[in-house]
Structures are given as C-alpha cells and as structure tokens.
Amino acid sequence: MTVTLGRPLTTEPPTPSAPDALDVVRRARRAPVRHHRRLLAGLAVALVGAFAARVLLGDYTVTVPDFVRILGGEQIPGATYIVMESKLPRAVLAVLVGVAFGVGGAIFQTTLRNPLASPDIVGISLGASAAAITVIALAGWTGWPVSAAAIVGALAVALAVRAVAGDHGGFRLVLAGIGLAAAMQSVIQYVFTRVDEYDVQLVLRWLTGSVNGVAWQAIGLLALALAVLLPATGWVARSLRATELGDDTAAGLGVGRGRTDLLMLLGVLLVAVAVAAAGPVAFVAFLSGPIARALNRGRTTLPAAALVGAVIVLVGDYAGAYAFADLNLPVGVVTGAFGAPFLLWLLARGPLRGHRGRRAA
Amino acid sequence: MTALVPTRDDVSRAPGGGQRRRPALPASVAISIVALAGAGALSLLVGARAVPLAAVWDAAHPMHAVVEARLDRTLLGLAVGAALGLAGALMQGLTRNPLADPGILGVNAGATFAMVVGMTAFGFSGMGQFLPLAFVGAAVAAAAVHGIASLGRDGATPMKLAITGAALSAGLASWTTGLLLADRKTMESFRFWQVGTVAGRGTDVLLAGLPFLILGAVLALAGARLLNTLALGDDLARGLGRRTTRDRLVIALAIVLLAGTATALAGPIAFVGLVVPHVVRALVGPDHRRLLPFSMLGGAVLVVLADTVGRVVLPPSEVQVGIMAAVVGVPVFLALIRRTGRAL
Numbered sequence: 001m002t003v004t005l006g007r008p009l010t011t012e013p014p015t016p017s018a019p020d021a022l023d024v025v026r027r028a029r030r031a032p033v034r035h036h037r038r039l040l041a042g043l044a045v046a047l048v049g050a051f052a053a054r055v056l057l058g059d060y061t062v063t064v065p066d067f068v069r070i071l072g073g074e075q076i077p078g079a080t081y082i083v084m085e086s087k088l089p090r091a092v093l094a095v096l097v098g099v100a101f102g103v104g105g106a107i108f109q110t111t112l113r114n115p116l117a118s119p120d121i122v123g124i125s126l127g128a129s130a131a132a133i134t135v136i137a138l139a140g141w142t143g144w145p146v147s148a149a150a151i152v153g154a155l156a157v158a159l160a161v162r163a164v165a166g167d168h169g170g171f172r173l174v175l176a177g178i179g180l181a182a183a184m185q186s187v188i189q190y191v192f193t194r195v196d197e198y199d200v201q202l203v204l205r206w207l208t209g210s211v212n213g214v215a216w217q218a219i220g221l222l223a224l225a226l227a228v229l230l231p232a233t234g235w236v237a238r239s240l241r242a243t244e245l246g247d248d249t250a251a252g253l254g255v256g257r258g259r260t261d262l263l264m265l266l267g268v269l270l271v272a273v274a275v276a277a278a279g280p281v282a283f284v285a286f287l288s289g290p291i292a293r294a295l296n297r298g299r300t301t302l303p304a305a306a307l308v309g310a311v312i313v314l315v316g317d318y319a320g321a322y323a324f325a326d327l328n329l330p331v332g333v334v335t336g337a338f339g340a341p342f343l344l345w346l347l348a349r350g351p352l353r354g355h356r357g358r359r360a361a
Numbered sequence: 362m363t364a365l366v367p368t369r370d371d372v373s374r375a376p377g378g379g380q381r382r383r384p385a386l387p388a389s390v391a392i393s394i395v396a397l398a399g400a401g402a403l404s405l406l407v408g409a410r411a412v413p414l415a416a417v418w419d420a421a422h423p424m425h426a427v428v429e430a431r432l433d434r435t436l437l438g439l440a441v442g443a444a445l446g447l448a449g450a451l452m453q454g455l456t457r458n459p460l461a462d463p464g465i466l467g468v469n470a471g472a473t474f475a476m477v478v479g480m481t482a483f484g485f486s487g488m489g490q491f492l493p494l495a496f497v498g499a500a501v502a503a504a505a506v507h508g509i510a511s512l513g514r515d516g517a518t519p520m521k522l523a524i525t526g527a528a529l530s531a532g533l534a535s536w537t538t539g540l541l542l543a544d545r546k547t548m549e550s551f552r553f554w555q556v557g558t559v560a561g562r563g564t565d566v567l568l569a570g571l572p573f574l575i576l577g578a579v580l581a582l583a584g585a586r587l588l589n590t591l592a593l594g595d596d597l598a599r600g601l602g603r604r605t606t607r608d609r610l611v612i613a614l615a616i617v618l619l620a621g622t623a624t625a626l627a628g629p630i631a632f633v634g635l636v637v638p639h640v641v642r643a644l645v646g647p648d649h650r651r652l653l654p655f656s657m658l659g660g661a662v663l664v665v666l667a668d669t670v671g672r673v674v675l676p677p678s679e680v681q682v683g684i685m686a687a688v689v690g691v692p693v694f695l696a697l698i699r700r701t702g703r704a705l
Contacts, residue, residue: 343528
C-alpha cells in the first residue's frame with residue numbers, strides 16, 4: 001500500500017487537512033467491534049433494568065434497600081416470601097432460559113443459514129416437551145429424570161429432522177421440522193387428554209412454557225448445565241464466522257463438518273435443558289438471533305442473542321403477569337402471541353432466499 | 362413427485378397402454394366401495410367391546426345398543442373424513458402445492474381460534490353458533506396465509522405456503538391458549554375437542570353441519586373442471602376464456618365450507634387432507650373430475666378406520682382420530698418432502 005511507503009516517493013506534499021489513510025482504515029476496521037461492545041453494554045443495561053422491574057415492581061412493590069436486606073437474609077414479613085419464593089426465582093429462571101433459547105436459536109439459524117431453522121420451529125423444543133410430558137403423565141416420573149427425558153426427546157427429533165433432510169439444508173429441513181413438530185404436538189395433545197383435572201396446569205406448562213412456580217433446586221440444575229454448555233459453546237463457536245459461509249467454504253478454511261455438528265449438538269442441548277426447566281417458550285429461540293443480528297448491523301453475535309433472549313423472556317413474563325387484568329398468562333403464551341406476527345412479517349418481507357447464500361434479518 | 366397437473370404421459374397413456382397402467386374406473390369404484398363398507402362395518406363392530414356381526418341388524422340382540430351408539434360416530438367420521446379429503450384435494454389443486462392440507466396451511470387453526478373466541482367472549486355453546494364463526498376463522502386464516510405467502514419475488518411457493526401456515530398456526534395456538542387460561546370451564550371441554558375426535562357427539566351435531574358440508578361438496582364437485590383448467594396455469598386458463606379469479610373464489614369458498622365445518626364438528630384434524638389426495642391420485646390419475654369424488658371416499662375411509670384403530674390400539678382408553686391421522690400423515694408428509702425437496 002502506498003501509504004506505508006512514506007513521503008519521499010511522492011513529489012506533491014500531502015494536503016494537511018486530509019485524514020491519515022491508515023487511521024481511517026484502522027477506525028473502519030474497529031468500528032464493528034466497538035459497535036458490538038456498545039451493543040452488549042446497552043443490552044446488559046436493558047437486562048438489568050428488566051430484571052429489576054420484574055423483581056421490584058408489579059402488584060407488590062419492593063424498595064431497593066428492602067431488596068438488599070432480603071438478599072442479606074433478613075426476614076421482612078410478607079416481602080421476604082414474595083421475593084425469595086416467587087419473584088426472584090421467576091426472574092432468575094427467565095434470564096437463564098432466555099439465554100439458553102437465545103444462544104441455541106442463534107446457533108441453529110447461523111449454522112443452517114436460515115432464519116426459520118430455529119429449534120422451536122423445527123420441532124426440537126416440542127420434542128423435549130413431548131418426551132417430558134409423556135414420562136410425567138403416563139409413567140409418573142418426577143425430578144431430574146424428566147429433564148433427562150426432555151433432552152432425549154430433543155435429540156431424537158433433531159436426529160430425525162437431520163435424517164429426513166439429508167444433506168439438504170434450507171427449506172427441506174425446515175419443512176421436515178414442521179412435520180415433526182406437528183407430530184410432537186399431537187403426542188402432547190394425546191397426553192393432555194389422558195391426565196386428570198389436577199394435572200392440567202402442570203401439563204399446560206409443557207404446552208406453552210412458563211417460568212412460574214419453579215423450585216430453586218431446578219434453577220440450580222439449569223444454571224449448572226449452562227455453566228458447562230455456554231463456555232463449551234463459546235469455544236466451539238470460534239469458527240462460527242467460517243461456518244456461516246457454507247459447508248464447502250468452511251471446509252476450505254479448515255472448519256470441518258465435525259465442528260459444525262458439535263456446535264449444533266450444543267444448540268440442541270441448550271434448548272433441551274431450557275425446555276426441561278420452563279417448557280417450550282414459543283419463538284424466543286426464533287426471535288433472539290435475528291433481533292441481535294439486526295442490532296449488530298447484520299453481523300451474527302451469540303452474546304447479544306443471549307442477552308436479547310433473556311430480555312424477551314423477562315419482559316414477556318412481566319407482561320403476562322401484569323398486562324392483562326386479573327389474568328396470569330404464562331410467558332410462552334405472550335411470546336407466542338407476539339412472536340408469530342413477527343415471523344409472518346419476516347415471511348411477507350420475502351428475504352427468504354433461504355438455502356442460497358446469506359439471508360437478511 | 363406425483364403430478365398435480367396432467368402430464369404428457371398421462372394424456373398419451375389415457376386410453377390404456379403404457380407401462381404403469383392405472384386400474385380402470387370400475388375397479389377403482391369397486392375398491393372404494395368395498396373399502397368404505399369394510400371401514401364402516403369395522404367401526405360398528407370393533408371397540409372396547411367386540412360385537413358379533415349378527416347384532417348389527419338384529420334389533421333384539423343384546424349387543425344392538427352398542428352398535429347404535431357406534432353408529433353416530435361412524436356417520437360423523439364418514440362426513441368429516443369426506444369433507445377433509447375433498448378439502449385437501451381442492452387445496453392441492455388450487456394452490457398447485459403438493460403439501461397443501463387444511464391443517465398445515467392454518468385453516469383449522471383459524472377455525473379453532475374463532476370458535477374459542479366465541480366460547481370465551483360470547484359464551485356460545487351450540488353448534489349452530491359455532492359454524493358461522495368457524496367459517497369466518499377458516500376464511501380469514503386461509504386468506505392470510507395465502508396473501509402473506511404470495512408476497513415477495515417468487516410468489517406462493519409450496520415451501521412458503523407451508524411455513525406461513527405453520528407460523529400462523531403457532532401464533533393462533535398461543536392466542537387460543539391465552540383465552541383458555543382465562544376461562545377454566547371452557548378449558549375442560551376444549552382439551553378433548555382440540556385433539557380432533559368423532560367420539561361422543563350426537564346426531565344433532567352432524568345434522569347442524571350437514572347442509573354446509575353438502576353445499577361445499579356440491580360446489581367442489583361442480584368446480585372439478587375449473588380446477589382442471591386452472592391446473593394449466595393462469596395464462597392458459599385465461600386464454601381459454603376462464604375468469605380465473607372468480608373460479609378461484611368458488612373453489613376457496615368450497616374449501617372454507619368443508620374445512621370449517623369439519624373443524625367445528627370434530628376439532629382440528631390435520632394430515633387427512635394431505636395424505637388422501639396423494640394416494641387417490643396414484644389410483645385414478647390427476648383429473649379432478651375423478652380425483653375429487655375419490656378423495657371424498659378416501660377421506661371417509663381413512664377417518665373411520667383411524668377412529669376404529671384408535672379405539673383398540675392402546676387400551677383401556679382411546680386414541681383420538683386426530684392423533685391417529687398424524688401417525689399416518691407425518692411419514693407421508695416427510696416422504697413427500699424428501700421427494701419434492703430434490704428440486705430445492
């Protein structure tokens with residue numbers, strides 16, 4: 001490059017007002033990184049805000065000093081119970097589940113290069129859900145075996161989708177997933193007719209997804225699973241940028257199919273543990289990736305997708321609990337009801353070149 | 362893939378000859394009638410309690426009451442199955458889409474949602490009140506799915522239609538659940554209805570829906586030639602003097618009547634409308650004048666058989682026909698994707 005060669009080669013003196021070309025290039029290269037950092041910071045602030053609102057506001061307002069004292073172990077009549085047994089676990093679970101769905105969805109959408117190929121649309125969430133509900137209602141299992149069943153269900157559907165779609169990604173995979181999702185839905189509905197009236201609420205959680213009324217123990221299990229899965233994902237996802245260019249190009253850049261498959265497996269596991277904890281919260285996995293991507297000026301970002309997912313679940317849960325008078329809607333109903341129009345809008349806008357090349361959104 | 366449009370092969374092969382000969386028309390009619398009679402008889406005789414054949418026509422037989430009780434659901438199954446098979450064949454012809462099915466394209470979800478709105482918001486309970494709502498819901502959902510899928514550069518491809526339908530169904534399911542959670546009483550009755558079943562509904566339910574089913578079937582069968590012309594493509598059809606928009610609206614009206622009534626009567630049953638026309642097309646060819654009536658018969662047979670098998674497959678309880686239909690339908694759907702997907 002001429003700029004690095006220095007002045008003596010040119011006879012004309014450089015115009016003093018022109019910016020240093022080297023500096024321009026450097027800044028242009030840094031801009032996305034800086035933007036990404038600013039985005040993550042902004043999302044983190046939004047997350048903290050939503051979390052605070054979820055824990056402190058609502059039908060029972062807790063002041064910040066009170067909250068700190070409660071966390072310190074102090075017993076405040078009424079408030080301690082509401083915060084420690086209802087609001088705080090609900091908010092923590094919402095964050096964990098949102099992170100898991102957000103990352104899992106973004107992994108699928110990026111490696112398969114199709115915004116529709118998110119785990120909730122191709123039936124993986126419903127597979128986890130169907131397996132869990134079957135062992136609960138028909139075999140009477142409880143506790144961690146249910147989570148194990150959910151993971152097995154998710155893996156089974158993922159393998160089946162893969163088997164049907166073969167090496168063709170794109171729409172064929174999405175359609176196979178839609179078919180299997182319909183099958184899983186009918187399994188769930190069958191079980192739904194078999195349970196007695198008392199279990200209906202429990203089963204409904206597995207139909208729609210809810211962060212309500214969960215034990216700290218379950219949250220601990222989920223946190224533990226994420227503590228293993230998220231760093232592993234971060235490590236494997238270093239090659240995500242090459243994967244995004246397509247199988248052939250990625251192979252040419254030294255990123256084999258094995259690594260992509262490993263990443264997908266991690267995505268399935270992330271979604272499965274989230275479903276095991278909170279049920280198939282609709283459209284969070286689908287929405288987080290594209291939103292994070294749009295905020296990040298079209299570049300894929302897993303951390304931002306995680307944060308967006310957490311914010312969506314927190315806000316959705318808050319809206320479900322308080323937005324509709326005397327009606328405590330599970331978060332999955334809210335995200336489903338408002339996520340579907342977004343998906344339809346995405347389809348209507350028509351950027352679905354799908355299997356060919358990179359897509360918008 | 363199974364051709365939706367008569368190909369040169371079909372035409373040249375028509376009078377006979379060619380390697381892969383289809384059964385002649387009388388044979389197809391005979392096969393269908395035998396299947397229908399067999400399915401009906403099985404539905405009357407098989408269940409939690411097997412009934413000897415003699416009980417069917419001997420009114421004094423101790424088991425005759427069981428047969429009478431099963432007659433209601435058999436008739437309802439026949440009607441609903443015929444409507445779904447016909448609606449599926451119409452949709453596949455109208456959209457020239459091998460994956461079309463009232464369940465997959467969101468029509469059932471629209472009808473379901475509209476009915477739940479009626480139950481929770483207006484306290485409707487009679488079938489006469491549900492039917493108009495189901496039609497409105499089915500029509501709006503069908504129009505929305507088709508409208509959204511047609512936007513964009515390459516129009517309503519089979520893939521876009523299916524995905525749009527799935528998206529709309531998922532969203533409507535969330536809204537439906539939200540409404541149900543607000544109203545526990547409706548929930549109790551709804552959770553059995555939403556699986557899709559022909560059990561436990563009296564003759565009055567069937568009679569309320571029958572006029573609409575007949576109207577839809579008449580429209581559909583009269584529209585068989587319209588579909589044949591539309592299958593040539595819009596430009597050619599217009600060149601032949603057809604008013605394609607009006608023709609499409611007639612067919613769409615028939616679909617809404619059939620699928621909406623079927624959903625109101627028996628709940629959302631997916632995949633029947635997908636599977637039956639494909640099987641029938643392999644049997645009688647792509648001409649809609651034959652395809653439509655045979656799809657009707659095929660749908661009736663499939664639903665009644667599915668209901669019968671569902672009674673005995675997992676004792677002591679029953680597996681509803683909606684689930685049995687999915688058990689049959691999903692493998693067919695996946696196989697179709699594998700075949701049509703090669704072009705993608």
